[in-house]
Amino acid sequence: MGQIEKFPQPHPRAPRAMDADAQKLVVIGNGMAAGRLLEEFFARNSTPTNVTLFGAEPRVNYNRIMLSPVLSGEKKFDDIIIHDDAWYAAQNIDLRRGEAVVAIDRAKKCVETASGESVAYDRLVIATGSMPFIIPVPGANLPGVVSFRDLDDVQKMHEACAKGGHAVVIGGGLLGLEAAAGLALKGMKVSVVHLMPHLMERQLDSSAGYLLKNAIAARGIEVFTEANTDAILGETHVTGVRLKDGRVLPADLVVMAVGIRPNATLAKAAGLETNRGVIVDDFMRTSDENIFAVGECVEHRGQTFGLVAPLYDMAKILAAELAGEKPAGFTPAATSTKLKVTGIDLFSVGDFSDDDVNNEVVLRDPARGIYKRVILRDEKVVGAVLYGDTNDGAWYFDLLKKGENVSAIRDTLIFGQAYQGGSTLDPTAAVAALPDDAEICGCNGVNKGAIVSAIQSGLTTLDEVRAATKASASCGQCAGKVELLLAATLGEAFKGASRKHMCKCTDLTHEEVRGFIRDKQLKSLPAVMQELGWKSSGGCPSCQPALNYYLVAQWPGEYRDDYQARFINERVHANIQKDGTYSVVPRMWGGMTTPDELRAIADVADRFAIPAVKVTGGQRIDLLGVKKQDLPAVWASLNAAGMVSGFAYAKGLRTVKTCVGKEWCRFGTQDSTGLGIKLEKLMCGSWTPAKVKLAVSGCPRNCAEATVKDIGVICVDSGFDIHVSGAAGLHVRATDLLGHVDKEEEALEYCAAILQAYREEGAYLDRLFKWVDKFGLERLRKLIFEDHAARKALYERFLISQRAARKDPWAERVAGKDMHEFMPLSVLGAKTAKVAAE
Amino acid sequence: MEEKFWFDVGPVSAVPLRGARTVRTPSREIAVFRTASNEIFALENRCPHKGGPLSEGIVHGRKVACPLHNWIINLEDGEATGADHGCAKKFPTKIERGHIYIDMGVLAPA
Ligand code: SRM
Ligand SMILES: Cc1cc2nc3c(=O)[nH]c(=O)nc-3n(C[C@H](O)[C@H](O)[C@H](O)COP(=O)(O)OP(=O)(O)OC[C@H]3O[C@@H](n4cnc5c(N)ncnc54)[C@H](O)[C@@H]3O)c2cc1C
Ligand code: SF4
Numbered sequence: 001m002g003q004i005e006k007f008p009q010p011h012p013r014a015p016r017a018m019d020a021d022a023q024k025l026v027v028i029g030n031g032m033a034a035g036r037l038l039e040e041f042f043a044r045n046s047t048p049t050n051v052t053l054f055g056a057e058p059r060v061n062y063n064r065i066m067l068s069p070v071l072s073g074e075k076k077f078d079d080i081i082i083h084d085d086a087w088y089a090a091q092n093i094d095l096r097r098g099e100a101v102v103a104i105d106r107a108k109k110c111v112e113t114a115s116g117e118s119v120a121y122d123r124l125v126i127a128t129g130s131m132p133f134i135i136p137v138p139g140a141n142l143p144g145v146v147s148f149r150d151l152d153d154v155q156k157m158h159e160a161c162a163k164g165g166h167a168v169v170i171g172g173g174l175l176g177l178e179a180a181a182g183l184a185l186k187g188m189k190v191s192v193v194h195l196m197p198h199l200m201e202r203q204l205d206s207s208a209g210y211l212l213k214n215a216i217a218a219r220g221i222e223v224f225t226e227a228n229t230d231a232i233l234g235e236t237h238v239t240g241v242r243l244k245d246g247r248v249l250p251a252d253l254v255v256m257a258v259g260i261r262p263n264a265t266l267a268k269a270a271g272l273e274t275n276r277g278v279i280v281d282d283f284m285r286t287s288d289e290n291i292f293a294v295g296e297c298v299e300h301r302g303q304t305f306g307l308v309a310p311l312y313d314m315a316k317i318l319a320a321e322l323a324g325e326k327p328a329g330f331t332p333a334a335t336s337t338k339l340k341v342t343g344i345d346l347f348s349v350g351d352f353s354d355d356d357v358n359n360e361v362v363l364r365d366p367a368r369g370i371y372k373r374v375i376l377r378d379e380k381v382v383g384a385v386l387y388g389d390t391n392d393g394a395w396y397f398d399l400l401k402k403g404e405n406v407s408a409i410r411d412t413l414i415f416g417q418a419y420q421g422g423s424t425l426d427p428t429a430a431v432a433a434l435p436d437d438a439e440i441c442g443c444n445g446v447n448k449g450a451i452v453s454a455i456q457s458g459l460t461t462l463d464e465v466r467a468a469t470k471a472s473a474s475c476g477q478c479a480g481k482v483e484l485l486l487a488a489t490l491g492e493a494f495k496g497a498s499r500k501h502m503c504k505c506t507d508l509t510h511e512e513v514r515g516f517i518r519d520k521q522l523k524s525l526p527a528v529m530q531e532l533g534w535k536s537s538g539g540c541p542s543c544q545p546a547l548n549y550y551l552v553a554q555w556p557g558e559y560r561d562d563y564q565a566r567f568i569n570e571r572v573h574a575n576i577q578k579d580g581t582y583s584v585v586p587r588m589w590g591g592m593t594t595p596d597e598l599r600a601i602a603d604v605a606d607r608f609a610i611p612a613v614k615v616t617g618g619q620r621i622d623l624l625g626v627k628k629q630d631l632p633a634v635w636a637s638l639n640a641a642g643m644v645s646g647f648a649y650a651k652g653l654r655t656v657k658t659c660v661g662k663e664w665c666r667f668g669t670q671d672s673t674g675l676g677i678k679l680e681k682l683m684c685g686s687w688t689p690a691k692v693k694l695a696v697s698g699c700p701r702n703c704a705e706a707t708v709k710d711i712g713v714i715c716v717d718s719g720f721d722i723h724v725s726g727a728a729g730l731h732v733r734a735t736d737l738l739g740h741v742d743k744e745e746e747a748l749e750y751c752a753a754i755l756q757a758y759r760e761e762g763a764y765l766d767r768l769f770k771w772v773d774k775f776g777l778e779r780l781r782k783l784i785f786e787d788h789a790a791r792k793a794l795y796e797r798f799l800i801s802q803r804a805a806r807k808d809p810w811a812e813r814v815a816g817k818d819m820h821e822f823m824p825l826s827v828l829g830a831k832t833a834k835v836a837a838e
Numbered sequence: 839m840e841e842k843f844w845f846d847v848g849p850v851s852a853v854p855l856r857g858a859r860t861v862r863t864p865s866r867e868i869a870v871f872r873t874a875s876n877e878i879f880a881l882e883n884r885c886p887h888k889g890g891p892l893s894e895g896i897v898h899g900r901k902v903a904c905p906l907h908n909w910i911i912n913l914e915d916g917e918a919t920g921a922d923h924g925c926a927k928k929f930p931t932k933i934e935r936g937h938i939y940i941d942m943g944v945l946a947p948a
């Protein structure tokens with residue numbers, strides 16, 4: 001595939017005219033840093049110098065950055081040459097292409113080449129760049145596995161593209177994505193395997209990562225995040241990539257783009273001071289005063305480099321130093337990132353870590369796929385992430401570099417440089433001042449005039465305006481603006497307070513967010529936040545767990561629970577106590593227990609010296625004061641006796657209280673204990689908006705207190721009365737009778753359907769009675785007792801979601817899940833700690 | 839002199855993103871946090887309010903919410919934020935070759 005390289009192999013070298021008195025400068029490596037160094041050097045050169053330049057690659061200096069467009073075919077090698085042969089001739093540089101240096105002899109002050117020649121230097125520059133990191137998995141050295149570093153790699157990829165087939169790119173960073181996009185343009189079927197939860201996590205936050213993933217997917221590239229490579233498969237050539245979870249991706253080509261390592265081998269062998277890279281001072285001098293290093297091979301004050309901007313700064317300083325000037329020392333500046341994939345606009349610079357709403361300004365335009373975030377600290381810009389519209393990247397970068405105080409422009413900062421100087425109006429006045437043809441809802445193209453005239457025709461609520469005009473019906477982001485228009489148009493008559501925004505990150509209500517998650521098929525936190533125009537980058541402690549629940553409830557089995565967004569109790573499946581110990585409450589189905597279970601509980605209490613054992617108000621036993629590290633062993637013992645987690649910590653099903661019922665009681669009408677056990681077995685493990693408690697009483701004397709439970713069943717001669725909306729906590733509230741069924745199977749189905757309706761519609765943290773108050777008792781009655789098809793469908797959906805949910809979390813952890821939760825990261829022994837404490 | 843106070847406490851990857859792990863020493867427990875953007879911080883694992891285990895809190899941004907009564911503690915300096923006052927002891931950290939090092943020198947007399 002020689003056509004992309006126009007240079008023939010080097011001619012046998014003609015001896016050059018050497019100035020005998022001149023300084024001898026030898027440079028190892030002809031990459032981007034060396035190229036810039038020589039340019040800078042000859043631009044200022046004073047003393048006559050003979051330069052010998054060794055490049056392991058058999059070609060002249062080229063712009064490595066532009067290998068991506070060469071790969072994709074958008075550019076040819078000719079287009080990216082920096083210095084052609086004529087340039088070297090003009091500077092009288094002795095370029096040795098295709099000749100690698102194999103050793104540095106510091107005593108003799110010369111370098112040795114692969115062909116055995118030795119060349120003397122007065123001063124030596126090491127510019128050997130870096131080496132691609134190859135993850136040490138089986139099969140990593142099979143033919144068909146390539147890295148992406150130089151033109152040879154590009155040629156190998158082009159050869160593979162000519163044959164077609166599947167390519168797997170390992171690594172979803174800058175380099176990996178440019179490789180993937182290029183290969184896709186060349187007709188390969190491409191997959192990207194990335195270890196982290198979102199692409200380019202070192203340069204982008206999760207919101208931008210979400211948009212990027214969509215854009216990459218739109219190019220026909222399949223993206224696997226949180227995917228760990230286990231092995232590369234194949235006998236004589238790669239055939240596939242196996243992931244740790246067992247999935248196998250077919251592959252005719254594998255590109256490893258997981259990172260780079262400074263190439264410090266020569267320096268190290270020569271006894272120079274090295275760590276990750278060749279250690280240099282502020283003037284690029286190594287531990288040997290005649291030897292310098294520049295580019296990606298260096299380590300400067302603990303830092304290594306992977307982008308050209310700082311390398312160019314180094315080159316300039318070193319050139320000045322070599323020319324005998326006294327330059328100011330090197331200080332690495334912030335660097336910005338762009339992705340060179342046609343049609344994808346992203347920009348990031350600086351620190352983008354803090355997702356605290358007070359330290360950031362966020363602007364999202366879901367309809368146009370735009371996300372902008374500027375991160376502030378002490379009123380200064382410290383970082384920016386822009387996706388979709390990067391025009392202001394340079395401006396933010398400039399504000400960052402200058403460290404300007406931006407408090408005066410904070411409110412308009414996010415709109416970009418063009419907006420600066422305009423005055424900030426109060427929001428109602430700003431909306432009122434808009435012309436009639438100003439677009440309010442970008443998704444549905446509804447302008448202000450249309451909305452105002454709809455309001456003037458008699459509409460008074462956001463819902464009505466949405467139904468009539470479609471404004472805010474698609475992503476909901478303009479809901480706030482529509483409300484402002486209602487306020488401006490109706491004045492006093494507008495009762496805006498009836499709408500409660502979910503949190504300060506959005507103007508939408510819980511119910512609206514749930515609706516959008518369902519209708520727009522949003523399946524991850526970043527998807528919800530971007531498509532619904534969240535005002536923060538990562539949500540806040542109040543919306544994170546709520547959204548997590550909505551996604552769990554909406555996409556059972558598909559959505560992966562965001563474990564870290566859960567409160568400690570739900571994370572470790574036990575309740576934290578005031579001294580940092582935990583309580584453990586096993587299920588006692590319907591309040592029934594056996595001598596064996598009681599013995600097992602007693603044994604566990606003894607064995608782990610559990611200080612307190614208590615009967616709870618929910619008909620079961622609480623073991624209090626368990627140490628965290630003992631939890632797995634405590635659970636294992638309880639599991640062994642047939643007991644499982646009672647979910648005493650969960651926003652989910654807690655207890656089903658029962659009375660003895662017909663089996664024993666002289667008044668009992670039905671088997672209330674049996675029904676309670678069946679209900680508990682049916683519903684256990686289910687996540688709900690808030691905790692859920694049930695009870696079944698055998699007769700209207702109601703010894704199980706069913707009339708203060710979320711769902712209560714009272715058995716009567718003719719069957720079962722089903723009650724809802726009781727509570728006995730912060731609010732005490734007796735239940736309402738919803739209806740009557742004759743048979744036990746019906747009681748189970750109806751109760752589960754009620755629970756599912758609550759799961760699907762309830763706002764996070766609303767107990768069941770609060771939801772019914774909003775939903776309407778009559779409406780619920782019709783849904784459950786009259787619309788038989790709807791009830792059956794609810795019941796079906798409940799069963800489906802229970803398939804994913806009904807696992808014993810204790811058994812899972814005893815088997816090893818989340819084991820890190822229960823073990824310290826490390827224990828520093830008395831000896832080591834003594835050193836530290838003294 | 840300086841060097842001996844840095845202790846390797848384990849790989850970065852062993853701490854969950856937006857999570858924490860603990861390091862036990864004979865005299866105290868240290869919570870090692872990892873933020874969404876892969877930064878590492880270490881604080882004594884005692885909330886300045888009533889001693890709650892900060893390692894069990896929800897990590898958001900560079901802050902952690904104490905699991906007991908929801909005080910919000912700044913990971914950078916251990917200070918309580920907002921209206922609350924108090925400070926959890928901070929330990930300097932560094933990452934080398936994927937491992938977390940904690941500087942116990944802060945406990946040494948000056
Ligand atoms: C253990 C227990 C007290 C006892 O010793 O009996 C208990 C203990 C706690 N209750 Fe309770 N409640 C217990 C029965 C009740 C009951 C009675 C019942 O279930 O029949 C109620 C009133 C009924 C109701 O919920 O409507 C009750 C109403 C509450 C409330 C108020 C809920 C509300 O919506 O108003 C809270 C606060 C909350 O959940 O936010 C609460 C919260 C708590 C917490 C979780 C407080 C906390 O966050 O740490 C306690 C944890 C204890 C632990 O470590 O296990 N507990 N709690 C009972 C455990 C029952 C079980 O077996 O699971
Ligand atoms: C595909 C791709 C896209 C990139 N995109 C960007 C981007 O958009 N923006 C950005 O800022 N950066 C980008 N980079 C990174 C950028 O190219 C590097 O930072 C830069 O090339 C490093 O320059 P260097 O001179 O230190 O090393 P290199 O350019 O790698 O040069 C080192 C040279 O030394 C030679 N060498 C090594 N050992 C010896 C030896 N013993 N004897 C003789 N020669 C030797 C090597 O063969 C190599 O030619 C990209 C990199 C790649 C691969
Ligand atoms: S009533 Fe419940 S929350 Fe209050 S102290 Fe007792 S157990 Fe704790």
Ligand code: FES
Nearest residue numbers: 885887888890904
């Ligand atoms: S102990 Fe941490 S908030 Fe009370």
